[in-house]
Amino acid sequence: MQEVERIMKYVMQILPALLSGTGMTLRIFCWTLVLSLPLGILVAVGELSKFNPLEWLVRFYVWIMRGTPLLLQLIFVFYGLPLIHIVFPRYQAALFAFVLNYAAYFAEIFRGGLQSVPQGQFEAAKVLRLSHWQALQHVIIPQVVKIVLPSIGNEVINLVKDSSLVYVIGLGDLLRAGNVAMARDVTMVPLLLVGLIYLALISLCAFAQRKLEAHFSYYK
């Protein structure tokens, strides 16, 4: 009993530091989502563009972002770019790298979604004289959203975990808070707590994903 009490007391002691780290993790997570989803849509449209230079530029960007580790990109932005006098503060550097990286993945998902709407849907809209934008708004985009939801959900869950990479550039996120406490107090408890907090965050995301998918299950 005494042992349990001692552990509980220790948990209460380190919890503020862990929660503050969770705050940083959530900030990175939310801002990356808010910025990279719209950017991903723009990039997807660019990839399907019939204007060749734009298409090549966008493909090159996606190639680099998916072809190199996110960790490398983070280090490059924060430690590499200052060598050519482009200096980002830590937090902005992290967001910059995350948004560019995630937008590339989202773009590929949106492109696949757009391409999997049958050509006949566009043609039916055309003979009914719907404008391009009306067709997108009422017919195409609702279908794309349903198609991409499972893949977007996967990426969102990955993002929760990938946000832990920011600790290499010295940002105090959840994982770093746990790591510091473990090294200082020589105990596994902080790591277990960190794991539990990640699990809770991801369970929330998965729950939201299931709700959204259920909302779109009224048709097949």
Add this chain to the structure above:
Amino acid sequence: MLEIKNLNKSFNGRPILRDLSCQIPTGGILTVVGPSGAGKTTLLRIIAGLETKDSGQLLLNGQAIKQGQIGVVFQDFNLFPNLSVLQNVALAPELVLKKTKDEAQQTAKHLLTQLQMAEYQDQYPYQLSGGQKQRVAIARALAMQPAVLCYDEPTSALDPNLRRAVGDLILGLQKTGLTQLIITHDMAFTQQIDQQVLRIKPLAEE
């Protein structure tokens, strides 16, 4: 009257349609028959504005065809899966003809009733059989008040016992003064319609 004059079309130098001419009087039905690869669907797509022509004229009552005068019932119907039956029919009248939502829905309900689909108005396309989807597709096209309605292989997705019903439906629509063009390779069906027939053959490669 729908007139097609000296229509030519080739894909990558391969001729598909050459100097094709025909006429359908207003309220008439033209059945276009021929083996696959003869260019039947290409003809329909050109009339519907989904494909460009190389040369020739498409005239409706002496004037070049404008968008919206031609309605299309696609071979696999291309209903919008995310919209209910009623929404499928009412969407374009509301967005394009600028009807109010109420007006558009009233017209849609009226058409669905005529086509015996009123009880399915709140269902989604995946819940319907092939024949039911086809009637929704016809209602959707008619809601835009086309002068000519084109069907691409209207019997291909149907059970044999439903073929006669479509034929009756098409003949029924003729009484409303609608001009209709049917692409098919179903000879029994062509005999049932029993009106003007245009036979086209694949052009020999040169």
